[in-house]
Amino acid sequence: MLAERYDCILFDLDGVLYRGEEAAPAAPPTLAELRARSVRLVFLTNNSARTPEQVADKLRAMGIAADPNEVVTSALATAELLARRGGGRVFVIGEDGVREALAGAGLEILQGEPETADLVVVGFDGGATYAKLKTAGLLVQRGAKLVATNSDGSYPAADGLWPGAGALLSVITTTTGAEPEVIGKPFAPLFEAGLRRGGGGRPLVVGDRLETDIEGAARLGWDTMLVLTGVSGRADVEATGVRPTVIAEDVSALLEDP
Incomplete structure (x- = not known):
């Protein structure tokens, strides 16, 4: 076999x-x-938006046995890598899958519009706003390292292609000229x-x-x-x-x- x-x-x-x-x-x-x-x-x-539990639930609903411990998302891989490097203060563009993975690995999630950060992590974020993208760009210009869970420019939805994490990432790289580290x-x-x-x-x-x-x-x-x-x-x-x-x-x- x-x-x-x-x-x-x-x-x-x-x-x-x-x-x-x-x-x-x-x-x-x-x-x-x-x-x-x-x-x-x-x-x-x-997919950085879903947690391992949500991914496993979807597989099980289709008749495919799966345990959350068998699931590795780009968000989880990002969190594990950053934690091994010592963690830090991180500004996040991303949904629960990203935030939970980073917080679970011991990184400090910054809220609002902070003046400084060690890291800017970008994943898929259906609620991304101009203010969040502006803040991320300013933090990168002030020295924060830019990390992306993945660089997929789009993802398929029922009514066509929707902007993916890579589309949000491109706003920041176009603004700052920064070269991101991509995990996925x-x-x-x-x-x-x-x-x-x-x-x-x-x-x-x-x-x-x-x-x-x-x-x-x-x-x-x-x-x-x-x-x-x-x-x-x-x-x-x-x-x-x-x-x-x-x-x-x-x-x-x-x-x-x-």
Whole structure:
């Protein structure tokens, strides 16, 4: 079985295990079988707005067994990284998923319009205002380090594309010229946080986007599986030159012999 060649399997979510509010047909039975065989599973998401508990709840509602401790969001990876560096006073553009992760890791969340900060952290924030963006830009100009949970410019909603964390981030970088540190995929910190959660040294990353899931993991020298239930297809592999270790119709290929 392909999955048994690895210490843990790191799954992207949307386009891999579900599409919108519906589970991918192969996902519930495949993950149930992987658990029965004691394969370690980790769920990775660039979504910074949701808490691990909310992500696990969504998976369980679709019939996919999941524990919050198996979920690593870009917000959680950001908080863990900043805490390891000593934490600090942080101004946040972001929703509960970001704020709870940072506070839980011991960082001091600044309120209002502070004059100074050690860090400005930007995630998705549906309530972002001009005043918040202005304050973030001024803090960066005064020396705060700019960190983004992820740089996704948009995300799909029922009525079209909505501005993502990257769109808010671009307001600050355009204003200040600052170069942000980005934690989420395709950058290494989120992948590395997932591996720490799963354990071992030989992971397999399963994703549906070549430019984030597959290319990001490949930069770390990790094996990858592109599933064709989401964004990228075989034609994209040829067009981009990004080569997954395995291309599969869906996640059930994890149960097959390599």
